[in-house]
Amino acid sequence: MEIPAELEARIDQEITHFPISKRSAALPLLHLIQEHFGYLEDEAIEWIAQKLGLQPINILELVTFYPMLRREPAGKHHIRVCRTLSCAMAGSYELLDTFCKHARIDRQHNGHGAHSLKSEDGKYSIEFVECLASCGFGPVCMIDDDFYESVTQEEVPQLLEKYQ
Amino acid sequence: MVSTIRTPHPREKRIIFKNIDRPGWTNDIGCYLHDGGYEELKKAFTMKPGQIVNEVKLSGLRGRGGAGFPCGVKWGFIRPGGTKPVYLICNADESEPGTFKDRYIIHQDPHQLIEGMIISCYAVNAQLAYIYIRGEFPEGAKILERALAEAKEHGFLGKNILGSGFDLEIYVFRGAGAYICGEETGLIESMEGKRPYPRIKPPYFPAALGLYLCPTIVNNVETLCNVKHIVRIGGAEYAKMGKPNNTGTRLLCVSGDVQKPGYYEFEVGAITIGELINDICGGMKPGRTLKAVIPGGSSAKVMSAKDRYKLKTKQPDGTMAETEMGLEDIPIDFDSLAAAGSMAGSGGVIVMDDSRDMVWALNNINEFYAHESCGQCTPCREGSLWMKKITGRMLHGGGVEQDTDTLKSVADNIAGRTICAFGEACAWPTQSFVAKFRDEFMGTAHKKGNGNGSTNS
Numbered sequence: 001m002e003i004p005a006e007l008e009a010r011i012d013q014e015i016t017h018f019p020i021s022k023r024s025a026a027l028p029l030l031h032l033i034q035e036h037f038g039y040l041e042d043e044a045i046e047w048i049a050q051k052l053g054l055q056p057i058n059i060l061e062l063v064t065f066y067p068m069l070r071r072e073p074a075g076k077h078h079i080r081v082c083r084t085l086s087c088a089m090a091g092s093y094e095l096l097d098t099f100c101k102h103a104r105i106d107r108q109h110n111g112h113g114a115h116s117l118k119s120e121d122g123k124y125s126i127e128f129v130e131c132l133a134s135c136g137f138g139p140v141c142m143i144d145d146d147f148y149e150s151v152t153q154e155e156v157p158q159l160l161e162k163y164q
Numbered sequence: 165m166v167s168t169i170r171t172p173h174p175r176e177k178r179i180i181f182k183n184i185d186r187p188g189w190t191n192d193i194g195c196y197l198h199d200g201g202y203e204e205l206k207k208a209f210t211m212k213p214g215q216i217v218n219e220v221k222l223s224g225l226r227g228r229g230g231a232g233f234p235c236g237v238k239w240g241f242i243r244p245g246g247t248k249p250v251y252l253i254c255n256a257d258e259s260e261p262g263t264f265k266d267r268y269i270i271h272q273d274p275h276q277l278i279e280g281m282i283i284s285c286y287a288v289n290a291q292l293a294y295i296y297i298r299g300e301f302p303e304g305a306k307i308l309e310r311a312l313a314e315a316k317e318h319g320f321l322g323k324n325i326l327g328s329g330f331d332l333e334i335y336v337f338r339g340a341g342a343y344i345c346g347e348e349t350g351l352i353e354s355m356e357g358k359r360p361y362p363r364i365k366p367p368y369f370p371a372a373l374g375l376y377l378c379p380t381i382v383n384n385v386e387t388l389c390n391v392k393h394i395v396r397i398g399g400a401e402y403a404k405m406g407k408p409n410n411t412g413t414r415l416l417c418v419s420g421d422v423q424k425p426g427y428y429e430f431e432v433g434a435i436t437i438g439e440l441i442n443d444i445c446g447g448m449k450p451g452r453t454l455k456a457v458i459p460g461g462s463s464a465k466v467m468s469a470k471d472r473y474k475l476k477t478k479q480p481d482g483t484m485a486e487t488e489m490g491l492e493d494i495p496i497d498f499d500s501l502a503a504a505g506s507m508a509g510s511g512g513v514i515v516m517d518d519s520r521d522m523v524w525a526l527n528n529i530n531e532f533y534a535h536e537s538c539g540q541c542t543p544c545r546e547g548s549l550w551m552k553k554i555t556g557r558m559l560h561g562g563g564v565e566q567d568t569d570t571l572k573s574v575a576d577n578i579a580g581r582t583i584c585a586f587g588e589a590c591a592w593p594t595q596s597f598v599a600k601f602r603d604e605f606m607g608t609a610h611k612k613g614n615g616n617g618s619t620n621s
Binding site for chain 2: 027028030031054066068080131
């Protein structure tokens with residue numbers, strides 16, 4: 001794992017935001033590293049721990065706690081569909097099924113709530129997530145960092161088309 | 165995907181949301197300054213910090229995150245002249261199901277929040293502040309970072325702001341998908357680089373022991389925005405909006421089975437649940453009738469349209485009298501909803517019509533809490549999972565007749581037995597759904613159950 005100089009400069013900048021305790025930079029650093037590498041391998045966890053003067057377990061226990069942090073790569077494009085009540089009432093379970101169908105993700109043996117599923121070609125991964133805070137305009141989803149409201153099942157193919 | 169421009173309803177009183185969906189409005193500092201932005205900050209610097217705290221006390225402003233605690237009282241816990249540094253954290257971890265208001269402030273009017281924060285920091289003498297934004301708002305985090313850089317370029321942040329002698333830095337801190345970080349002591353643990361396990365109380369307020377065991381104020385996005393307007397018009401004038409003890413305006417987020425769901429801003433208590441649904445949100449969907457309302461985010465107790473509610477109301481001669489009313493007649497304010505057995509909470513109103521299966525709805529909510537329990541306290545970690553398993557098996561076959569009572573018993577054994585209010589938040593839905601729709605739960609257990617209690621559906 002090679003940390004590019006530019007990334008390390010951003011990391012050092014981030015640490016300055018916490019003049020009292022470097023440990024506070026743990027989560028921000030995990031975000032930065034995951035954004036760069038796509039996931040958090042053991043080496044990344046050890047690197048952050050060393051950077052902040054902590055034990056690797058102090059970092060690992062965060063990775064295993066926070067739903068957004070992952071230890072293996074997601075698909076090239078990651079889809080998050082909101083599962084929670086208002087979106088479910090607006091059809092988010094059906095939307096998840098439609099995404100899976102068109103993204104060729106097999107969830108035959110995985111129930112709803114399975115953490116993250118990937119298409120065979122690795123192009124897409126999908127995740128049912130809890131409330132994305134746009135409950136009036138459900139069902140909502142995110143593809144990578146982009147946010148979509150009132151998504152209909154008919155729109156799914158053209159949406160996926162945008163993410164190649 | 166529908167258009168994102170939404171026109172305010174004529175009955176709204178938009179103060180916090182004045183610039184949301186405003187034609188020609190952009191979220192950069194130029195637009196904000198052109199509209200008179202940061203004038204309240206200049207005004208605040210002509211006042212003493214204690215004066216601002218007093219104005220906020222006078223305003224009666226109550227926290228908009230869910231608990232409704234008086235903001236000025238919270239600030240008053242910070243003793244002036246203390247030796248430890250004071251921190252202020254904006255809780256932008258908006259995650260309560262049914263709530264979607266802070267998203268729009270962050271995306272469309274970030275400088276309103278930042279100005280409110282700078283004034284608040286000056287009032288409590290915090291020289292370092294953070295905005296804890298949920299991880300699922302990546303665009304919002306970028307917008308805030310850009311807005312903070314703009315504010316700094318204009319001299320509203322940094323050293324000796326506008327020649328006042330007051331120094332302040334504000335940084336953005338991103339969460340990573342955990343609802344528990346909305347609990348203020350969990351949030352603080354998260355910011356300290358630890359697992360966000362809420363802290364044992366007392367002390368009840370981070371104002372006593374907060375970030376790095378220093379006095380810390382944690383306020384919701386909407387609350388901090390209100391501070392700007394309190395400085396603008398004064399606490400006494402602000403208190404004229406709304407009702408006594410329920411002052412100002414409130415952002416209401418309506419979702420579920422209404423014709424026009426969305427976000428609205430009204431004077432607190434100015435409208436009833438029925439007016440919100442029928443006049444503002446276009447009523448129920450064709451051919452459907454109102455069955456239930458969750459009035460303040462998914463943690464708030466569900467209210468049935470069939471029930472009658474007894475509320476104390478002020479009579480024309482000034483005396484208080486108990487009035488019985490239907491669900492639709494209850495005014496949406498902190499005290500009325502509390503008196504009716506639920507809460508105004510975070511302002512997230514979820515409306516359900518007669519087509520909705522209450523076991524299905526509760527199961528959805530239970531899945532949320534089972535997923536989000538941090539696992540620190542046994543009653544909540546285990547209980548939230550049991551409740552989810554029970555409603556799950558009732559829905560999918562395998563329910564037994566005792567399930568309805570077991571659900572209540574599990575919930576009763578969580579509430580009041582945990583370190584933080586998540587225990588209540590996950591117990592209240594189950595307690596209220598089972599109490600209000602008992603027949604439906606009993607029916608589902610009977611109808612779908614195979615009698616063996618198996619969870620293997």
